Amino acid sequence: MNYQNDLAFAREQDRLDPLKNFREQFLIPQHNGADAVYLCGNSLGLQPVTARTYLNDQLNNWQNLAVEGWFQGEDPWLDYHQSLSGSIARIVGAQENEVAVMNSLTVNLHLLMVSFYKPNSKRFKIIIEGGAFPSDQYAVESQVKHHGFDPQSAVIEIFPREGELTLRTEDIVNTIEQHKNELAVVLFAGINYYTGQFFDLKAITDAAHQAGAYAGFDLAHAAGNVPLQLHQWGADFACWCSYKYMNSGPGGISGIFVHERHFTDTTMNRFAGWWGYRRDMRFLMAPGFDAEQGANGWQVSTSPIPLLALFKASMAIFDSAGNMSIIRDKSLRLTAYLEFLINEINLRQGEELFRIITPADPQARGSQLSVVCKRNAKSTFHFLAQNGVIGDWREPDVIRLSPVPLYNTFEDVYKTAALMEASIKAI
Numbered sequence: 001m002n003y004q005n006d007l008a009f010a011r012e013q014d015r016l017d018p019l020k021n022f023r024e025q026f027l028i029p030q031h032n033g034a035d036a037v038y039l040c041g042n043s044l045g046l047q048p049v050t051a052r053t054y055l056n057d058q059l060n061n062w063q064n065l066a067v068e069g070w071f072q073g074e075d076p077w078l079d080y081h082q083s084l085s086g087s088i089a090r091i092v093g094a095q096e097n098e099v100a101v102m103n104s105l106t107v108n109l110h111l112l113m114v115s116f117y118k119p120n121s122k123r124f125k126i127i128i129e130g131g132a133f134p135s136d137q138y139a140v141e142s143q144v145k146h147h148g149f150d151p152q153s154a155v156i157e158i159f160p161r162e163g164e165l166t167l168r169t170e171d172i173v174n175t176i177e178q179h180k181n182e183l184a185v186v187l188f189a190g191i192n193y194y195t196g197q198f199f200d201l202k203a204i205t206d207a208a209h210q211a212g213a214y215a216g217f218d219l220a221h222a223a224g225n226v227p228l229q230l231h232q233w234g235a236d237f238a239c240w241c242s243y244k245y246m247n248s249g250p251g252g253i254s255g256i257f258v259h260e261r262h263f264t265d266t267t268m269n270r271f272a273g274w275w276g277y278r279r280d281m282r283f284l285m286a287p288g289f290d291a292e293q294g295a296n297g298w299q300v301s302t303s304p305i306p307l308l309a310l311f312k313a314s315m316a317i318f319d320s321a322g323n324m325s326i327i328r329d330k331s332l333r334l335t336a337y338l339e340f341l342i343n344e345i346n347l348r349q350g351e352e353l354f355r356i357i358t359p360a361d362p363q364a365r366g367s368q369l370s371v372v373c374k375r376n377a378k379s380t381f382h383f384l385a386q387n388g389v390i391g392d393w394r395e396p397d398v399i400r401l402s403p404v405p406l407y408n409t410f411e412d413v414y415k416t417a418a419l420m421e422a423s424i425k426a427i
């Protein structure tokens with residue numbers, strides 16, 4: 001694709017965009033009476049126009065049916081979560097019975113670690129990417145301590161090579177191999193929140209299995225962003241949030257994946273609750289936990305229906321967009337366009353004022369580009385914000401920009417780059 005640095009080109013791309021009508025399905029924040037350029041869907045996705053209706057429907061059911069809402073109405077609450085598993089299974093590349101919609105992300109990570117991290121004096125190590133999102137670091141450290149191990153020796157973080165910004169798959173694989181006799185779990189992000197690097201989850205899974213360890217993934221920045229094949233890749237477990245690329249609102253419902261090969265493992269620990277009890281017997285209220293088959297057996301508490309309703313509004317949009325490859329196709333082009341325009345600024349300025357630390361290989365990234373501003377980083381971020389570009393600031397000098405294919409346009413990307421260039425003179 002030959003990209004061009006002009007507004008007419010950007011507008012032409014938007015005109016040809018097969019997903020162009022999806023933007024209308026979202027509420028775009030306003031700036032000075034016009035649509036802001038929202039490039040922050042990697043932190044909080046935008047509100048679907050229909051979110052209110054989906055939520056209202058459940059408020060009405062609560063009003064009209066009250067407790068009977070669990071069993072009556074179009075979508076009885078008791079099985080409401082089930083109506084979402086097909087959509088989310090398609091997004092993460094799983095079978096329907098391998099996913100459950102429940103809780104929030106870090107909570108789910110802990111619940112999965114209860115099942116998959118069963119250290120003993122021989123195998124107790126966890127490998128994680130260096131610079132993982134803090135919540136994941138805290139979760140891993142506290143799990144290790146909970147089992148009486150020392151995070152210093154039990155948590156192995158992999159950092160990029162000297163002078164490099166992102167991880168090489170070969171280094172991840174070699175580190176796994178190196179620790180193979182003591183390794184219990186490899187826990188990686190799908191996409192690192194800071195660099196935007198999309199890891200080779202299949203290679204990591206294979207290496208973990210070769211080492212006799214489990215492979216688990218935090219897909220916060222990957223789910224709804226890049227195509228995933230959790231089942232085919234053979235990942236053991238995964239979790240994600242729905243408030244980023246899946247647009248389900250602040251604190252939106254999370255979800256888990258457990259590979260079907262683990263369903264028959266009766267030795268697996270879990271922190272049980274009645275919502276994970278087998279569906280047909282749950283209301284017999286009998287003693288002794290008897291898990292529902294599949295990932296739903298990891299549920300603990302009553303489904304938070306308002307959160308599920310918001311998630312459902314979003315899943316309906318994903319369903320109508322078709323499969324993830326259509327979304328990915330636009331994402332690849334939008335992100336490449338942003339990269340092209342930023343590189344052009346550097347060329348025109350004769351120096352690398354904006355350094356993209358996200359991998360240049362399109363297969364090794366999703367929608368996000370993380371940009372180091374060499375000069376006046378914070379002021380650049382404020383300049384963009386004052387001019388209606390909502391990105392995301394990360395200390396000490398990084399602006400993360402994430403053009404999301406369902407609602408961002410090539411024109412959004414063009415305007416962002418134009419403002420980045422204007423900022424050089426303005427501040």
Ligand SMILES: Cc1ncc(COP(=O)(O)O)c(C=O)c1O
Binds near residue numbers: 105133189
């Ligand atoms: C990789 C990753 N893990 C965990 C979290 C936090 O998850 P939560 O606060 O929803 O538990 C986020 C984002 O906030 C994240 O990006």
Ligand SMILES: Nc1ccccc1C(=O)C[C@H](N)C(=O)O
Binds near residue numbers: 043044193
């Ligand atoms: N949950 C949040 C609550 C408040 C502010 C940000 C978040 C994020 O999700 C940050 C996100 N994980 C990120 O990578 O930026």
